[in-house]
Amino acid sequence: MVYDGFGPADLRQACAELSLWDHGALASRQLGGTRLSLGTGSSYGLxxxxxxxxxxxxxxxxxxxxxxxxxxxxLLPLRTNLAPRT
Known part of the structure; x- marks a missing residue:
């Protein structure tokens, strides 16, 4: 997504995914994350x-x-798995 022109009305169709990572010298691993959205299951009709x-x-x-x-x-709990929930 290009953020040029991304306005307040678009926020109802958007999802902000935030993730927390442990970055080491030899490896990195995702610790968890969260998705901020209205949770409608659709974005711009899709x-x-x-x-x-x-x-x-x-x-x-x-x-x-x-x-x-x-x-x-x-305050939100981190999801240990950010795979889509069904």
Whole structure:
């Protein structure tokens, strides 16, 4: 995705995936992550597997959308597996 022109209205169709990694000298491994979205299962009218936020992730994303330009504190558990939930 190119972020040029990515506006507030697009955030309802988007998903922000954040992951935490352990980077070592010889190897790296993913420790976990989270997906912030509305969890609708679709983006711009297309079914997508990555729009699968948990209820906690959805609530935080909704709060962020409702409070633009404001600091929002949140605490989310890391998913150990970011494969799409079914």
């Amino acid at each position: 079914q997508v597997p990555w729009m699968d936020s948990t209820p906690e992730e959805k609530q935080l994303w909704q709060t962020l959308l409702e409070r633009p330009c404001e600091w929002v504190d949140g």
